[in-house]
Amino acid sequence: MKTKLGLLYGGKSAEHKVSLQTALAVIRALDLEKFEIHPIYINVEGQWIKGPELSGPVDNVKALEFSNDNQLSPLSLAPSLFHAEKQEAPLDVIFPLLHGPNGEDGTVQGLLELLNVPYVGNGVLASAAGMDKVMMKNVFAQAGLAQVNYVAFIKSEWEHSKEEAYSKVEAELGFPCFVKPANLGSSVGISKCTNRAELETAFVEAFQFDRKVIIEEGVVAREIEVGILGNDYPECSIPGEIVPKTDFYDYKAKYEDGDTALIIPADIKDEEYEQIKEMAIQAFKALDCSGLVRADFFLTKDGKALINEVNTMPGFTPFSMFPLLWKHTGVEYPQLIERLVELAKERHQEKQ
Ligand code: ATP
Ligand code: MG
Ligand code: MG
Ligand code: MG
Numbered sequence: 001m002k003t004k005l006g007l008l009y010g011g012k013s014a015e016h017k018v019s020l021q022t023a024l025a026v027i028r029a030l031d032l033e034k035f036e037i038h039p040i041y042i043n044v045e046g047q048w049i050k051g052p053e054l055s056g057p058v059d060n061v062k063a064l065e066f067s068n069d070n071q072l073s074p075l076s077l078a079p080s081l082f083h084a085e086k087q088e089a090p091l092d093v094i095f096p097l098l099h100g101p102n103g104e105d106g107t108v109q110g111l112l113e114l115l116n117v118p119y120v121g122n123g124v125l126a127s128a129a130g131m132d133k134v135m136m137k138n139v140f141a142q143a144g145l146a147q148v149n150y151v152a153f154i155k156s157e158w159e160h161s162k163e164e165a166y167s168k169v170e171a172e173l174g175f176p177c178f179v180k181p182a183n184l185g186s187s188v189g190i191s192k193c194t195n196r197a198e199l200e201t202a203f204v205e206a207f208q209f210d211r212k213v214i215i216e217e218g219v220v221a222r223e224i225e226v227g228i229l230g231n232d233y234p235e236c237s238i239p240g241e242i243v244p245k246t247d248f249y250d251y252k253a254k255y256e257d258g259d260t261a262l263i264i265p266a267d268i269k270d271e272e273y274e275q276i277k278e279m280a281i282q283a284f285k286a287l288d289c290s291g292l293v294r295a296d297f298f299l300t301k302d303g304k305a306l307i308n309e310v311n312t313m314p315g316f317t318p319f320s321m322f323p324l325l326w327k328h329t330g331v332e333y334p335q336l337i338e339r340l341v342e343l344a345k346e347r348h349q350e351k352q
Contacts, residue, residue, distance in 0.1 A: 002033075002034060002035055002036045003034060003035050003036070003092045003093060003341060004035075004036045004038060004090070004091045004092045004093075005030070005035045005036065005037055005038065005091070005092065005093055005094075005095060005341065006038045006039075006040055006077070006091040006093070006094040006095070006117075007023055007026060007027070007037060007038070007039050007040065007094075007095050007097060008040045008042065008094055008095065008096045008097060008098060008108070009022065009023035009039070009040075009041060009042070009064070009097040009098065010023075010041045010042040010043055010044075010064075010065070010098075011042045011046075011098045011099075011100075011102060011103050012042065012043075012044060012045065012046035012102060013098070013099065013100045013101060013102060013103060014100060014186070014188060015098075015099040015100050015103075015185075015186065016044055017061075018099060018255075018315065018317070019097050019098055019099060019103075020061040020064060020065070021061065021317050022097045022315075022316045022317050023039070023061075023064055023097050024058065024060070024061050024064060025316075025317050025318050025333075026095070026097060026316075026337060027039075027054060027057055027058060027064075028057045029318070029333050029334040029337055030334070030337065031334060031338075032055070032056065034338070036053060037053065037054040038050075038051070038053055038054075038091060039051035039052075039054060039064060039066075040072065040077075040094075041064060041065060041066045042098070043065070043068060045068075046102075047068050047071055048071065048072045048073070048074050049066045049067075049068055049070055049071055049072060050066075050070050050071075050072040051064070051066045051070075074111055075115070077091065077094065077111075077112070077115055077117055078090075078115040078116070078117070079091075079115070079116065079117065090117075091117065092118065092345070093117075093118045093119065093120065093341050093344050093345060094112060094117055094118070094119040094120070095119070095120040095121075095337075095340070095341065095344075096108050096109075096112075096119060096120065096121065096313070097313075097316060098313065099185060099186075099313055099315075100131075100184065100185055100186070101131070101183060101184075103313065104127060104130075104131060104185070104311075104312055104313040105127055105128055105131035105132075105183065106123075106124040106125070106126075106127035106128030106131065109121075109122065109123055109124045109127050110124045118344045118345055118347070118348035119344055120291055120340045120341060120343070120344045121290070121291040121292055121312065121313055121340070121344070122289050122290055122291055122292075122293070122312040122313070123288070123290055123347075125287075125288055126287045126288050126289040126290065126312055127312050127313075129287050130287055130289070130293070130309075130310050130311065130312040131183050131312070132182050132183050132212070133180060133182050133183070133214045133309060134150075134152040134182050134212060134214050136287065136309060136310065137150055137214070139286050139287055140283060140286065140307055142286070143282055143283070143286035145279055145282060145283060145286070145307050146279070146304065146305065146306050146307065147306050147307050147308070148216045148217040148218075148219055148298070148306055148308075149172065149173055149216070149217045150173075150214055150215060150216045150217070151168055151169060151172055151173065151214075151215050152182065152212060152213065152214045152215070153165050153212070153213055153215075154211055154212050155207050155211045155212070158203060158207070158213075162200075162203075165203070166196060166199055166200065166203075169199060169215050170196070170199075173215060173216070173217045174217070175193060175194050175195060175199075175218070176192055176193060176194045176218035177192075177193050177199070177215050177216060177217055177218050178190060178191070178192055178193070178215065178216045178218055178248075179191050179193060179199065179202035179203060179205070179206050179213060179214075179215050180206060180213065180214050180215075180216070181206045181207075181209035181210035181212070181213055182210050182212035182213060182214050183209075183210050183212070184209055184210065185311065186251055186254055186255070187248075187249060187250045187251045187253075187254060188209060188251055189205055189206045189208065189209040189210070190206070190248075190250065190251075191205055191206070192218060192247060192248055219298050219300065219306065220300075220301075221298035221299055221300045221301070221306070222241060222266075222268075222298070222299045223241065223242040223243075223244075223249065223296065223297070223298060223299075223308075224239050224240070224241055224242075224266050224268060224272075224276060224296075224297045224298075224299050224305070225239070225240050225241075225242065225294055225295065225296050225297065225321055225325070226238075226239050226240070226276060226277065226280050226294070226295050226297075226325065227292065227293075227294050227295075227314070227321075227322045227325040227326055227329075228280055228281065228284045228289070228292065228293045228294075228295060229291075229292055229326065229331075229336075229339065229340075229343075230290075230291075230343065231290045231291070231343050231346060231347050234281055234284045234285070234289070236277040236280055236281060237325040237326050237328075237329040238264065238265045238266075238273075238325060238328055238329050239264075239265055239266040239268060239273055239276060239325075240262055240263060240264040240265065240266050240321055240324065240325050240328075241261075241262070241263040241264075241266035241267070241268075242260060242261070242262060242263075242321070243260065243261040243263060244260045245259050245260060245261075246260075262321060262324065264324055264325060264328045265328060268299065269303065271303070272299060272303050272305065275303075275305045276295075276297050276299070276305045279295075279297070279305055279307055280293075280295035280297075280307075280310075283295055283307055283310055284310070287310065289310070289312065290343065290347050291340055291343050291344065291347075292312075292313075292314070292322065292340060293310045293311065293312055293314070294310065294311045294314035294315075294321060294322045294325075295307065295309075295310045295311075296308040296309050296310070296311070318333050323336055
């Protein structure tokens, strides 16, 4: 029996285009002897559109951007409704290939829980907590994981007394510091500040994207990432290192310049890797993750690892860090996808 796999991609988000590329790559990698592929496209207006079942790989992303004459209510993904008009079996698993708010943050996961459809990746709690950097860091602190110092403000607190907010940052963190919207990714809205004037500009910038911002102590460190795969028994990939050519790994370095080096495996000491691996698995468990996570670390000169964040739906094209880490660990892209689908089924069965 083939697995009926629904691919959910696109989305009303800054990462719409990235998601389309990911969907194209996943479709190319899937073994059609094992999978029936059912595309579900979310256009930039946020409409859900059901595509035809795919009988082979598609040439380019254009073929995946369906026009909105076959709109689908998200609720009709419920097993009792999907395909109901054709009396066909419902989808077995949905793979959300979405990043950022309304994709990676627990909202889509909540919908799929309600509908009782198995889905790939993290559940509601881990997705939501992983999307909010303040919540995530509070959980890490509670788990005793080493990380940089941070403070947070909601917009109304800042508006009430900007002076107090800036003074608190200067007193508790000093410069340089990083100002970030709490709920984003891809470095959108993030600034590095080396003085008070830059701090003021950075707050204004970050509050354009979110009602909550986090400010972190800046560290001088190498950036090491690992991939975690599994449910109750998570496994860790070999480490990778990011070496941006810019001052930090900003949006431009991620999507425009493309000359950031990804070094796999990262050239770090065994004991440094052991430390990172242990922390990554602890972080995965602390947030109650499932399926996959990419954990990002800072490694200081004296060999101390600090966890920066986890990403519950990391970049997933074949050229993204997470799939590359697993490729070098011995799991090729098609096997990685199959493993994630298995993990989704396994978790769903446990809940029944
Ligand atoms: P993504 O989800 O795409 O990995 P993000 O938007 O969640 O990114 P972060 O990973 O938190 O953002 O930060 C982006 C980059 O900014 C880091 O990779 C690093 O280069 C730099 N950076 C962030 N925080 C700090 C810090 N506290 N000290 C030094 N550099 C930092
Ligand atoms: Mg992130
Ligand atoms: Mg992200
Ligand atoms: Mg990151």
